[in-house]
Amino acid sequence: MRVLLATFCLCPDGELGGAALTDALAARGIDAAWAAWDDASVDWAGADLVAVRATWDYHRRLAPFLDWARHVEASSTLLNGVDTFVWNHDKGYLLELGALVPVVPSEPVLDDDLLGGLSAGLARWGTVVVKPRIGASGVGLVVADRTDDPRLAGLTAGPWLAQPVIESVRTRGETSVVVIGGRPVTQVDKVPATGEVRVHEEYGGRSVAVPVEDAAGALSRRAVLAAEDLLGRSLDYARVDVMELDDELVVSELELIEPGLYLDLAPEAAAPFADRVVARLG
Numbered sequence: 001m002r003v004l005l006a007t008f009c010l011c012p013d014g015e016l017g018g019a020a021l022t023d024a025l026a027a028r029g030i031d032a033a034w035a036a037w038d039d040a041s042v043d044w045a046g047a048d049l050v051a052v053r054a055t056w057d058y059h060r061r062l063a064p065f066l067d068w069a070r071h072v073e074a075s076s077t078l079l080n081g082v083d084t085f086v087w088n089h090d091k092g093y094l095l096e097l098g099a100l101v102p103v104v105p106s107e108p109v110l111d112d113d114l115l116g117g118l119s120a121g122l123a124r125w126g127t128v129v130v131k132p133r134i135g136a137s138g139v140g141l142v143v144a145d146r147t148d149d150p151r152l153a154g155l156t157a158g159p160w161l162a163q164p165v166i167e168s169v170r171t172r173g174e175t176s177v178v179v180i181g182g183r184p185v186t187q188v189d190k191v192p193a194t195g196e197v198r199v200h201e202e203y204g205g206r207s208v209a210v211p212v213e214d215a216a217g218a219l220s221r222r223a224v225l226a227a228e229d230l231l232g233r234s235l236d237y238a239r240v241d242v243m244e245l246d247d248e249l250v251v252s253e254l255e256l257i258e259p260g261l262y263l264d265l266a267p268e269a270a271a272p273f274a275d276r277v278v279a280r281l282g
Contacts, residue, residue, distance in 0.1 A: 001281055003032040004047040006258075007054035012036065015054040017263025017270075024274035030281075037068055045075035049281055051236075051273075052079065055258045059136050062089060077280055079236040080256055087231060088256040091133045091161055100226035101219065102250040104243065109160040118147050121162030128162040129197065130155065138198035165197065166252075168244040174199045174252060177212060177220040178261055178269050179238045181276045184217040186266040209266040215249055216242055223251050236276050 003025060007014045014021070014034040025032040035042045037055050044050060050072050058065040066089075069082040087093055094103050107124065109117030121128040127145040130152070131138075140156030143165060173191035177184050190199035190207045199205040220240035228235055239259030241252045261269045 001030045001048045002046065003030050003049045003051065003277060003281075004042070004044065005032055005034045005054075006037045006050060006052045007034050008057045009036045009038070011054045011056065015260045015263060017261075017265075017267055018053070020263045020267040020270040021053075021261070021273060024270040025277060028274055028278050030274070030277065037065065044072045047076050049077040049079070049277060051277065052085075052258050054260070056136065058258065059089065059134050062134065079277075079280065081233060084231055084233070084235065085257050088227075088254070089134060091131065091135075091253070092159075093227075093254065094161070094251070096230055097223065097226055097251065097254060100229065101222050102245075102248060104163050104166065104245065104250050104252045107162040109158065109162050111158040114158065115147060117160070117162060118144070118152075122146065125162075125164035127165050129165055130160050130162050132156050133159050133161055137202065138200050141198060143197060164245075166243045166245055169197050169199070172244055173205075175213075175216050175242050176262070177216050177240045177242065178259070178266075179220050179224050179235075179240060180269070180272045181236065181279070182221065182224060182234070183272070184212045184220050185272045186262065186269045187212040187216060188262045188265055207262070207265060209262065219249050219251065223254055227254060227256065236280065237273065 005014055022032045066085060069078060069085055072078050073082050094106050097103055107117060107121040130142045130144060132140045142151050142154050144152050169192060173189055176188045178186045186209060188207050188209050190205055192199045192205045219242055223240045224235055224238050235256060239255040242249045243252045263270055
């Protein structure tokens with residue numbers, strides 16, 4: 001069996017720790033290789049299955065990426081599927097998901113009503129986190145406490161979401177749970193640098209793998225099941241980010257396109273992912 005793991009040009013060897021995944025697939029008799037999604041020389045139709053893993057430029061090239069995913073799905077098995085990608089690429093999915101599971105509350109902020117959307121969020125929470133609805137890695141995230149806040153000059157292209165500042169992120173941080181085939185398999189706890197709300201390492205955040213906690217695992221399962229209900233299909237993999245808000249865990253993001261598996265911190269996630277690939281190959 002031939003499996004291609006989609007990445008992008010700046011990560012030719014895939015995500016950090018990615019060798020654990022190719023090794024796990026090889027141990028199951030599967031020939032797996034990393035390939036940049038926009039490499040025209042790659043025979044995607046020749047693969048029995050394609051898994052999107054490290055296409056970390058997709059948000060900057062959304063239309064070509066979705067066209068590529070449709071092309072792949074027409075000729076091979078694509079984990080999670082292009083309809084999932086279409087739904088999940090815009091963080092506005094939180095507005096739908098919030099009807100089924102607790103999520104970080106959000107106000108939509110539209111390109112043609114920036115003042116109105118910001119005003120609604122500020123009236124609701126006083127200080128807001130503004131983030132692009134299509135984006136990754138905390139790029140373009142701004143914290144503001146008034147509509148003429150000079151920090152808003154750092155906004156990237158809209159539309160955006162306005163959300164409250166979750167104060168617990170400064171102390172407890174954010175938790176990411178990797179869910180494969182509906183089962184939580186690993187948990188990574190992340191805390192930001194002093195003065196930051198972004199937990200990403202490029203902003204000074206720190207991450208550590210820990211055993212999956214009952215509450216985080218349960219909410220992650222609920223979030224994946226809710227997304228499956230909304231999408232009308234089962235999901236092969238997910239990363240569920242959760243925070244504590246008013247003594248309750250809430251979903252901050254649900255990553256269904258290209259979430260890193262944290263294989264550098266938790267290489268044991270490679271085995272269940274490889275098992276899911278085997279199951280989909282049938």
